[in-house]
């Protein structure tokens with residue numbers, strides 16, 4: 326029995342989310358359906374491995390597609406934050422795109438870095454609990470736990486809004502982050518492009534997140550982001566991550582860590598979600614703030630827009 330089969334056996338079949346929650350919440354996969362989707366893509370030819378285990382023992386799934394030659398590889402991270410499910414869907418849409426049309430470069434994809442958070446968000450959806458979840462099972466924000474510019478002290482807004490999570494005891498203290506940094510530590514400059522798929526507002530974020538100013542390659546990164554934005558219809562805002570909340574730095578972000586390792590990264594806030602002034606049912610429902618009604622349409626668009634950037638394809 327493979328690790329993935331063992332994980333599937335540990336989770337009883339449940340009604341699909343589409344039948345369990347009102348339809349306007351979207352047609353998203355339950356955690357168990359995600360595991361089934363991972364197994365299906367392995368059968369279709371994506372090279373699957375388990376890079377680590379989450380705090381609660383769930384597999385950190387890693388896909389590899391394209392040639393085995395490592396030089397010029399791309400890295401894709403999805404699902405770092407618990408409720409940003411459209412990022413997971415977009416990572417899987419990239420896997421599907423690369424299965425359908427084989428890339429000339431190697432692409433490594435971690436579609437779901439926070440499985441425990443995903444499961445917590447799912448449990449809230451099923452129980453009609455309108456709760457905000459972001460961190461992993463240790464209460465650590467997995468996007469503040471990376472080596473570059475990591476700080477032990479929570480930024481001001483995370484001390485006020487405690488549900489946003491802590492930075493962790495030290496960089497890579499969390500097994501979900503360590504699963505990726507182990508691979509990056511062992512790599513020898515073979516990763517050249519990268520993306521991390523989030524979801525809050527439509528934005529393409531560039532380094533730095535943890536310090537003032539712009540990196541020397543900012544103009545080149547901005548040109549890549551403009552290309553991605555053009556393929557998305559030009560509706561996204563491109564900015565340095567530290568300008569997201571002016572005066573508030575995000576220390577220990579994946580974006581800065583990938584960049585410090587010589588990777589050209591773009592953090593994608595995939596979608597606008599369903600929050601609407603005109604629909605009061607969305608006001609107090611945090612999960613809906615992050616996720617559009619139709620994940621398939623948006624995920625396919627995001628994957629198609631990112632592919633030329635990641636693979637240096639025309």
Ligand SMILES: [Zn+2]
Nearest residue numbers: 406409523524
């Ligand atoms: Zn996020």
